[in-house]
Amino acid sequence: MTNDEDFDAFVRARWTTTARLAYALTLDHQKAEDLAQESFTKLWFHWRKVRGESPEGYLRKIVTTTFLSGARRRWSAERPTEVPPDTAIGSGTGQVDDRLALHAAMSRLSPRQRAAVYLRYAEDLPERTVATLLGCSVGSVKQHTRRGLEALRLDTTDQLADLAGRNIA
Known part of the structure; x- marks a missing residue:
């Protein structure tokens, strides 16, 4: 197999996994595809x-590293103009609600916390590997993971309190 054929086969085999990792970091499908494509280009x-x-x-x-270096840059060209209203969703959407709540909670984490939490728990990577990927010490990974999990727990507690308040009223 030539280098190009070998690389093409690797991209086909790893695209889905790489795009999933990119989405977990960016929390945006288009940005995730761009990040995955840019990463494969750098790998080439x-x-x-x-x-x-x-x-x-x-x-x-x-x-x-591409995600983290991009997260350091402030992008100010797009600004949301209004917050979407809260809408009641009927039954049968519990998993969607949970996924949206997790997505919202993850978006409020810092990029390093989001990367540390995702790589540790969704990708099930050891702290040493996460430290290598993030370019920091194992202690920093532990700190980012702990702070990220604390923020996610706090978000979850706040959402449950909001739901309980709406159900009572």
């Missing part, structure tokens, strides 16, 4: 060097 330039080693780990590192 180093393909000869990493294809025999661990390209999956190298790709995960590219996705994470």
